[in-house]
Each structure stands twice: as structure tokens, then as C-alpha cells.
Amino acid sequence: xxxxxxxxxxxxxxxxxxxxxxxxxxxxxxxxxxxxxxxxxxxxxxxxxxxxxxxxxxxxxxxxxxxxxxxxxxxxxxxxxxxxxxxxxxxxxxxxxxxxxxxxxxxxx
Numbered sequence: 001x002x003x004x005x006x007x008x009x010x011x012x013x014x015x016x017x018x019x020x021x022x023x024x025x026x027x028x029x030x031x032x033x034x035x036x037x038x039x040x041x042x043x044x045x046x047x048x049x050x051x052x053x054x055x056x057x058x059x060x061x062x063x064x065x066x067x068x069x070x071x072x073x074x075x076x077x078x079x080x081x082x083x084x085x086x087x088x089x090x091x092x093x094x095x096x097x098x099x100x101x102x103x104x105x106x107x108x109x
Contacts (some may be wrong), residue, residue: 005029010043012074018047020078025031028082032089042081045069057081
């Protein structure tokens with residue numbers, strides 16, 4: 001197993017669910033082909049919803065630190081965390097590409 005990913009899942013006692021979350025996060029990073037080492041922490045939110053079920057996850061890596069929160073039952077985390085990771089990590093990449101395109105256009109004028 002690669003040391004590129006450290007995935008910590010807190011507050012879930014179901015080993016199969018923890019493994020599913022870890023696998024989903026690893027697969028999301030593989031699909032995005034992001035270089036470097038990454039650390040992802042998933043834990044119950046310090047600010048739960050009235051009926052509970054709020055989760056915080058933080059992503060650290062390559063000058064990146066994203067803190068995200070999601071209000072779902074824990075069994076949905078393996079499906080939703082990768083989607084939120086992709087959205088969150090692709091946002092700065094898109095912004096950089098847009099800025100580079102703007103600079104190119106400005107030079108051409």
C-alpha cells in the first residue's frame with residue numbers, strides 16, 4: 001500500500017464502512033491523478049445537525065488545506081465524500097486555468 005495517502009476515519013465503529021470510505025477516497029485521488037502525499041481526516045462534526053449525521057472532512061496536501069462538511073448518514077459517506085473531494089480540489093485547478101487563459105488573452109491584445 002502506498003504511503004501517499006493517510007486516511008483517518010473517526011467516530012465510525014463499523015470496520016466495513018471505514019474500509020469503504022478509505023477505498024473510495026483512495027480511488028478518487030487515483031482518478032484525479034494528483035501528485036504528492038495527501039492526508040484526509042473524516043470525523044463527526046463539532047456542530048452536528050439537530051438529528052446528528054453531520055461529518056467534517058479535511059484534506060491536506062501540496063499547499064492545499066480544504067475543510068468540508070456534509071450532513072448525511074454515515075453509510076452514504078463512501079459515495080458522497082469522493083464527489084465533494086473532486087469538486088473541492090478541481091475548483092482551484094479551474095481557477096488557475098482561467099487565470100492563465102486571461103493572461104494569455106491580455107498579452108495577445
